[in-house]
Amino acid sequence: MMTYKSEDIKKMNSIELLKNLYQLNNATMAELVAQTSFSQSSVRSILKSLENKGILTLQNVDQSSGGSCPGRYTFSKEHFQILSVFVDEGTVDLKLKDILDNTIFHKHIVCSLNEELENIIITITEKYVVNCISIASSGVIQDECFYTDHGEYMTKHEIALNLKKRTTIPIIIENDVNSMMMSIKAKQSCNNLAYIYMSETGIGSAYYVEGNIIKGHQSFSGELGLLPYQNQTINEVIASKSAKEVLEDMFVLILVAVAVTIDPEKIIIAMKKDNNLSLTKIKEGVSKSLSKRYLINLEKSTNPLEDGLDGLHYLGILKLFDLYTDYNREKRNG
Amino acid sequence: MMTYKSEDIKKMNSIELLKNLYQLNNATMAELVAQTSFSQSSVRSILKSLENKGILTLQNVDQSSGGSCPGRYTFSKEHFQILSVFVDEGTVDLKLKDILDNTIFHKHIVCSLNEELENIIITITEKYVVNCISIASSGVIQDECFYTDHGEYMTKHEIALNLKKRTTIPIIIENDVNSMMMSIKAKQSCNNLAYIYMSETGIGSAYYVEGNIIKGHQSFSGELGLLPYQNQTINEVIASKSAKEVLEDMFVLILVAVAVTIDPEKIIIAMKKDNNLSLTKIKEGVSKSLSKRYLINLEKSTNPLEDGLDGLHYLGILKLFDLYTDYNREKRNG
Numbered sequence: 001m002m003t004y005k006s007e008d009i010k011k012m013n014s015i016e017l018l019k020n021l022y023q024l025n026n027a028t029m030a031e032l033v034a035q036t037s038f039s040q041s042s043v044r045s046i047l048k049s050l051e052n053k054g055i056l057t058l059q060n061v062d063q064s065s066g067g068s069c070p071g072r073y074t075f076s077k078e079h080f081q082i083l084s085v086f087v088d089e090g091t092v093d094l095k096l097k098d099i100l101d102n103t104i105f106h107k108h109i110v111c112s113l114n115e116e117l118e119n120i121i122i123t124i125t126e127k128y129v130v131n132c133i134s135i136a137s138s139g140v141i142q143d144e145c146f147y148t149d150h151g152e153y154m155t156k157h158e159i160a161l162n163l164k165k166r167t168t169i170p171i172i173i174e175n176d177v178n179s180m181m182m183s184i185k186a187k188q189s190c191n192n193l194a195y196i197y198m199s200e201t202g203i204g205s206a207y208y209v210e211g212n213i214i215k216g217h218q219s220f221s222g223e224l225g226l227l228p229y230q231n232q233t234i235n236e237v238i239a240s241k242s243a244k245e246v247l248e249d250m251f252v253l254i255l256v257a258v259a260v261t262i263d264p265e266k267i268i269i270a271m272k273k274d275n276n277l278s279l280t281k282i283k284e285g286v287s288k289s290l291s292k293r294y295l296i297n298l299e300k301s302t303n304p305l306e307d308g309l310d311g312l313h314y315l316g317i318l319k320l321f322d323l324y325t326d327y328n329r330e331k332r333n334g
Numbered sequence: 335m336m337t338y339k340s341e342d343i344k345k346m347n348s349i350e351l352l353k354n355l356y357q358l359n360n361a362t363m364a365e366l367v368a369q370t371s372f373s374q375s376s377v378r379s380i381l382k383s384l385e386n387k388g389i390l391t392l393q394n395v396d397q398s399s400g401g402s403c404p405g406r407y408t409f410s411k412e413h414f415q416i417l418s419v420f421v422d423e424g425t426v427d428l429k430l431k432d433i434l435d436n437t438i439f440h441k442h443i444v445c446s447l448n449e450e451l452e453n454i455i456i457t458i459t460e461k462y463v464v465n466c467i468s469i470a471s472s473g474v475i476q477d478e479c480f481y482t483d484h485g486e487y488m489t490k491h492e493i494a495l496n497l498k499k500r501t502t503i504p505i506i507i508e509n510d511v512n513s514m515m516m517s518i519k520a521k522q523s524c525n526n527l528a529y530i531y532m533s534e535t536g537i538g539s540a541y542y543v544e545g546n547i548i549k550g551h552q553s554f555s556g557e558l559g560l561l562p563y564q565n566q567t568i569n570e571v572i573a574s575k576s577a578k579e580v581l582e583d584m585f586v587l588i589l590v591a592v593a594v595t596i597d598p599e600k601i602i603i604a605m606k607k608d609n610n611l612s613l614t615k616i617k618e619g620v621s622k623s624l625s626k627r628y629l630i631n632l633e634k635s636t637n638p639l640e641d642g643l644d645g646l647h648y649l650g651i652l653k654l655f656d657l658y659t660d661y662n663r664e665k666r667n668g
Contacts, residue, residue, distance in 0.1 A: 216597025260557040261595035263550025
């Protein structure tokens with residue numbers, strides 16, 4: 001159990017302020033007060049403390065107000081360079097981007113979760129400033145390892161543990177579909193989300209409910225492909241390249257299952273190739289099954305890999321917000 | 335957006351301490367320090383402040399320690415008398431019970447969510463000390479009203495709003511299956527729960543994930559009865575009094591849907607009459623659908639009404655913990 005201390009409050013408030021500044025890109029103190037409804041004195045105190053640490057920069061660029069020139073706060077981008085590493089079926093995307101969305105490096109290579117990839121990551125960290133490494137792959141995460149499922153057995157991938165022996169840069173790992181989902185969360189303040197990703201071989205999904213990614217007790221949360229559909233599983237239907245009409249009907253079942261459990265505010269269906277699934281037909285099917293009262297907020301994404309990289313970038317930023325506001329540790333260290 | 339203040343920390347810590355004391359029934363300061371891992375000084379300060387307010391009572395009853403007689407804290411039960419009102423298909427259970435589990439009053443009557451019930455509740459509050467009124471019914475809760483679904487239209491029940499005009503006692507309302515689920519939460523520290531209630535006419539469910547009851551964006555969370563099953567809905571299968579084997583197979587689909595979305599630590603199946611459903615057969619079916627790796631923690635309850643009353647009682651206690659630790663309001667009022 002956790003006891004909350006006054007440093008914890010300062011931390012929670014600082015992170016809220018940083019998240020708001022991230023949405024705004026840059027802002028004056030008055031704009032942040034308006035956006036957060038924090039008191040002016042608490043916004044000032046947090047901003048000063050982050051400025052003193054070098055995390056935020058004050059720029060006097062606002063000439064539009066006619067002489068009063070209130071300073072604009074922005075992120076010190078050299079403290080927020082995130083290397084996102086998205087592993088997908090034998091290829092890897094590596095993207096180094098700062099918090100102001102400047103891409104410093106981007107490469108798509110043929111590789112997988114192995115030592116070669118570890119060497120490439122280390123080389124990048126030696127050449128560029130990297131403040132955080134965010135890695136996504138399919139599979140279940142436990143004890144900082146990825147476990148990929150091969151039916152009878154699970155394979156363990158220790159990339160994060162191995163990298164930690166070679167660098168002190170903070171490393172986070174996340175499931176691939178969870179990272180894709182977090183790209184939506186990065187752009188919108190939506191608090192209840194579902195992201196459903198259909199690959200060539202099956203379907204996986206991710207849920208964000210009231211501030212948390214749902215992890216599930218046994219890591220089965222998201223395994224929609226295991227739902228039965230006409231004497232097969234959903235994964236079998238997808239792997240056998242079923243017709244568009246079958247896939248649409250299958251998505252009706254999936255969306256009904258998601259609606260009667262999680263009931264999210266927004267649902268994204270993502271696939272690499274747009275196979276012309278009709279969202280209108282799917283919506284009609286769901287409405288027929290559930291009720292006319294149920295209004296589904298359904299969108300398509302045809303760039304799940306880009307979503308994955310964006311989500312990893314955002315998770316890296318959140319990790320740095322967390323690290324840079326660790327007032328407890330600072331107090332302990334004097 | 336919320337700014338956290340030091341009163342908020344004191345409140346969060348006090349509520350954690352009260353929840354721990356509730357699990358223990360009564361405890362010495364040392365026992366609470368051990369149970370919570372709070373510092374001794376913070377436990378002492380919280381206990382003193384609650385004792386001064388009359389919420390807790392100090393009893394010097396611990397003679398077993400051989401002379402040192404450390405005081406035992408317990409709840410001042412006269413501040414924790416909760417009237418639980420469970421409305422179920424034309425009958426209502428009313429139970430007044432204190433936090434130490436003493437039943438003061440219990441009656442089962444033929445009634446529904448109407449003015450007669452409001453009068454009965456008011457009469458009880460005039461005769462007994464009642465610190466909180468907790469009401470459960472089927473239906474969706476919005477703006478402190480119950481909305482019950484009649485397919486084409488929804489009926490609004492304003493019992494809580496009406497009672498608020500007649501009494502100042504705090505009133506909470508909750509969906510019936512959510513209250514049933516909270517009885518499990520009251521007894522166990524399980525953080526990921528699903529409670530599935532099968533009535534004569536259909537099925538409803540409730541989910542507790544990481545500290546919150548999942549409400550869902552459009553109140554469809556829990557409506558498992560709308561899942562399709564062999565060209566019918568689950569609700570239609572139940573209403574048509576299907577055979578035990580059909581119900582077992584149907585439960586396999588339901589549990590798979592719950593596992594691949596919420597993936598809870600524990601799942602309860604509740605029904606008023608035990609129709610001898612075989613949990614073993616259901617578990618086998620789920621394991622076949624999902625994977626041998628998935629170990630389901632499945633239990634049966636044959637007393638959903640009792641669960642509902644217990645859950646309402648616990649929700650009332652949590653409401654009082656919240657009210658009695660409102661240090662912000664006390665500060666504002668001087």
